[in-house]
Amino acid sequence: SREENQPLFNHTQMVSFEHIAKDGLKLTDKAYNLVLVGPTGAGKSMLTNLLFNRSVCETKSKESSAAVTRTFQVVQGKYTCDETITINVVDTMGCCDQYVEDEDAISHLSNAIFAEGSKIDKVVIMVSKTPISAAHKKALKALLDSLSYSLIKDNVIFLYNKTEKLDYEEKIALVERMGKDLDVDINHKIQVAKRDGMLEIMSHFKAGRAVGVDPANLDSEESKKTIMWLKEALLPQCASVLQSPKRIHMGEGCCIQ
Numbered sequence: 001s002r003e004e005n006q007p008l009f010n011h012t013q014m015v016s017f018e019h020i021a022k023d024g025l026k027l028t029d030k031a032y033n034l035v036l037v038g039p040t041g042a043g044k045s046m047l048t049n050l051l052f053n054r055s056v057c058e059t060k061s062k063e064s065s066a067a068v069t070r071t072f073q074v075v076q077g078k079y080t081c082d083e084t085i086t087i088n089v090v091d092t093m094g095c096c097d098q099y100v101e102d103e104d105a106i107s108h109l110s111n112a113i114f115a116e117g118s119k120i121d122k123v124v125i126m127v128s129k130t131p132i133s134a135a136h137k138k139a140l141k142a143l144l145d146s147l148s149y150s151l152i153k154d155n156v157i158f159l160y161n162k163t164e165k166l167d168y169e170e171k172i173a174l175v176e177r178m179g180k181d182l183d184v185d186i187n188h189k190i191q192v193a194k195r196d197g198m199l200e201i202m203s204h205f206k207a208g209r210a211v212g213v214d215p216a217n218l219d220s221e222e223s224k225k226t227i228m229w230l231k232e233a234l235l236p237q238c239a240s241v242l243q244s245p246k247r248i249h250m251g252e253g254c255c256i257q
Contacts, residue, residue, distance in 0.1 A: 005054060006054065007053045007054060008049060008050065008053050008054060008055070008218050009053060009218035009219050009223070009224075009227065010219060011219060011224050011227070012224075012227065012228060014050070014051055014053040014079075014231065014235075015051050015052045015053075015077040015078065015079045015087045015089075015235065016052075016077050016078045016079070017052045017054055017056055017075070017077045018076045018077045018078065019075075019076055020056065020073055020074065020075050020076070021073075021074040021075070021088070025074055025113065026113060026114065026118065027074075027088055027090070027113050027115075027118045027119075027120070027250075028117065028118060028119075029117055029119040029242070029247070030086065030242070031076075031085065031086035031087065031088050032079070032085055032086065032087050032088070032121050032236050032241065032242065033090065033118070033119060033121050034051075034087065034088065034089045034090065034120075034121060034122045034124065034234060034235075035090040035092065035120055035124065036048065036089065036091050036092060036124045036126060037092050037095070037096060037123065037124065037125050037126065037140065037143060038092075038096055038124075038126030038127055038128075038140075039096050039097060039127065039129075039133075039136045040093070040096070040097050041128065042126040042127050042128045043126055043128055043159075043161040043162060044057075044092070044126055045058060045091060045093075046213075046215070047124070047126065047159075047161075047230070048075055048089050048091050050213070050227055050230060051087075051089055051230070051231075051234065051235070052075065052077055052089075056075050057073070057075065057091060072092045072093055072095060072109055072113065073090075073091050073093060074088050074091075075088070075089045075091065076088055076089075079236065081235075081236050081237055081238050081239060082238045082239055083238075083239035085236065085242065087235070090113060092109060095109050095139075096139045097136075097139075099135075099138070099139035103142070105139075106139070106142055106143050106146055107146075110146070110250070114250040117250075118249075118250040119247040119248060119249055119250065120155065120247065120248040120250060121236070121241060121248075122155055122157060122234055123143075123147065123155060123156045123248070124156075124157045124159060124234065125140060125143075125144075125156065125157070125158045125159070125182070126160075126161050127159075127160060127161070127178055128160070128161040128162040130160075130174055130177045130178065131177070131181060132181045137182065141182060141183070144156070144182070144184065147248065149184065152246075152248050153185060153188045153190075153207065154188075154190050154191065154246050155246065155248050156184075156207060157190070157207055157208075157209070157233060157234070158175070158178055158179065158184060158186050158207055158208040158209070159208075159209060159210075159211050160174045160178050160208070160209070160210045160211070161210075161212060162212050163210040163211065163212040164212030164214055164222065164226075165212070166210070166212075171210035172210070174210055175208045175209060175210050176208075178208065179208055184207075185207065186206065186208025187206055187207070187208065188206070188207040189204040189205070189206060190204060190205055190206070190207055190233075191203070191204045192204065192205065192233070192237055193237055193238055193240065205229075205232075205233055209229070209233075211226050211229070211230065212226060213226050213227065
């Protein structure tokens with residue numbers, strides 16, 4: 001197995017890991033903030049590891065039951081696009097599952113990490129099974145409602161994970177099913193600004209996507225394609241995103257439009 005501080009793959013630059021933030025951290029508008037949400041086992045920890053290209057989070061097979069029930073953790077690092085900026089990846093861990101027992105779990109999470117002036121750049125909704133259970137569907141819809149989803153479609157990405165062994169048609173069908181289960185627009189086109197010299201070039205991708213990597217071979221061609229897509233979709237392409245009016249403005253426990 002790889003040592004904890006060794007890269008998981010060698011084909012592209014990702015976020016440079018700094019530390020896991022201590023409890024009490026409040027997200028600010030000075031950093032690029034990415035929030036991962038989904039049932040336990042959907043692959044949030046693995047996605048965090050891919051974004052930092054190292055084992056910073058234990059995956060489900062290695063987690064203790066105590067770790068699963070934690071509400072969240074914030075992993076911090078630096079990422080260089082046209083400038084070097086701070087990245088916060090919020091792994092909400094057991095929040096989606098806790099909602100089944102406590103419908104205030106989402107507001108508790110919001111109050112724990114958001115302050116007046118906090119901003120979110122991307123919310124990533126992840127599942128790896130369909131149909132989505134009624135309880136998890138209710139939790140994810142409650143989160144989207146609290147964020148006023150219809151107003152922030154450019155900031156929300158829907159990933160159907162662990163599809164590396166499926167063919168194209170199966171992947172499309174699963175993403176469409178996810179969209180129907182959550183009543184969201186998985187075909188919404190999200191614009192991304194890329195820097196090319198002095199120019200900013202706009203590209204776009206669909207909000208819903210099937211993803212999957214081979215954990216035993218993250219340098220394979222298929223794994224490379226997925227990791228490069230995740231990099232382009234989830235990480236900033238230029239530092240000007242921190243001034244974007246499309247960032248989600250948060251108050252304590254709520255989304256401010």
